[in-house]
Amino acid sequence: MTEILAPTEKLTILIIEDNHGDFVLIEDYLLEKFTDITIVHCTDYAHSANYLKHTTETLSLILLDLNLPDMQGVPLINEVLACNHEVPVIVLTGYSDLSMAKKSLQIGVSDYLVKDEINPMILYKTIIFAINRSNYINQIEHEKRNYENLFNFNPQPTWLLDAKSLNIINANLAAQNKYGLSLSDFQKLSFVELHPKEEQQHIKNKLISKEEPFNNKHFTHLLSDGKEIKVEICFQEITGTKDHKLIVQSNDISESLQHISTIENQNATFRDIAWTQSHVVRAPLSRILGIVNLLEEQPDNFDKIAFWLKQLKTSTNEMDAIVKKIVRETNQFEQD
Structure with a gap:
């Protein structure tokens, strides 16, 4: 058997009932079963709507008579439900109407009680079940909204x-x-x-x-x-x-891929520069060093000095062109 979980906090219950005798009877039933309870009484829809709009109390539950002087039936239920979002509503009526009971449950009330069949224990169980069920549903709705927010604002x-x-x-x-x-x-x-x-x-x-x-x-x-x-x-x-x-x-990841592509192109440029430095530069530099060695070893060989100087100039110009090319490629790399 499912355990009935009694609320641990103080209850505040709004009774919307125009019949004073019915209100007194329901009030007695509530005071018999609940030790920490505040009961608020309204006799018509207008006063209850004003209370729901302006109250600062945390309302636990509404007991609603279906036949009030200023409104009755389904329109009354819809208006009371529209005045509060998470407070359970239990409908009270003086006659048994299964079609009305079914309709009221479909539009959002927590339960439906016939006044002549109510006793303290029935009312107590109905209220506890309604509050527990409402808390459970409200928790689910809050979690649902949280997940929807996580989804929408991701x-x-x-x-x-x-x-x-x-x-x-x-x-x-x-x-x-x-x-x-x-x-x-x-x-x-x-x-x-x-x-x-x-x-x-x-x-x-x-x-x-x-x-x-x-x-x-x-x-x-x-x-x-x-x-x-x-x-x-x-x-x-x-x-x-x-x-x-x-x-x-x-x-x-378009920008990331573009960044990777840029890095790969830069690495390729680095490799070209490194290859140029290690291979292309080496040839004229070797010739220059060779000519310098010849000049040092044969300083009096005037017949070949002119030729060696010409070759030295050629190699120097070639070296200068290679250095300029490396500088251009480096500058282009930095701009990219």
Whole structure:
């Protein structure tokens, strides 16, 4: 048997009831079962709406008579529910109407009680169940909103997909801004349509059949303006739901790839400069050193000095041209 969890904090209950005798009876039942309780009484909808709008108290529950002087039935229920967002409402009526009970539960009340059938224990259990159920539902709703906020305000483009068809169910704000598409635009697409045709089968294999592990290979995504960007993609299947879904996130790595390409080009330039220094420069430098050695060894060989000086000038000019080329390439590298 499910345990009834009594509230540990003080209760504040609003009773909206125009019949004074019925109010006194319900008040007695509440005071009999609850030791720490504040009871607020309103006799019509107008006063209760004013109270709900201006009260600073934390309301625990509303007991609502369905037939008030200024409003009755479903319109009354809708108005009271609209005045509060998370406070459970238990409807009280003087007659049994199953269709009305079903309707009231469908539109959001926590329970439906016939006044002639109420006793202290029934009222007590109904209130405790209603508060516990409301707290549980409110907690779920808060968590749902938190997850929705995490999804919507994630700075990375993120999608919710049907796991079988890969149709887009939801797209967060970052995806809408990055790709230039509204949520309704995304919902008309399959996720694979964000890829060029040559990648579509590959991304299907990754997300549906999982035939190969998701590695660091990047993909191409197409923006609404036709621009292509390179992206990394990660995904996670959402389990525990009847319809399987996927959370997919993309990371634009276009600038990173461009940066890597620039570094690779710079490295290639470095290698060319190093090769030039180690090979091209070596030839004229060797000739210069050889001529200097000849001049030192044969200083009186006037017949060949003119030839040696000519060769020295040629090698020096060649050396100067190589140095200038290295300087130009270095300057270009720095500009890039």
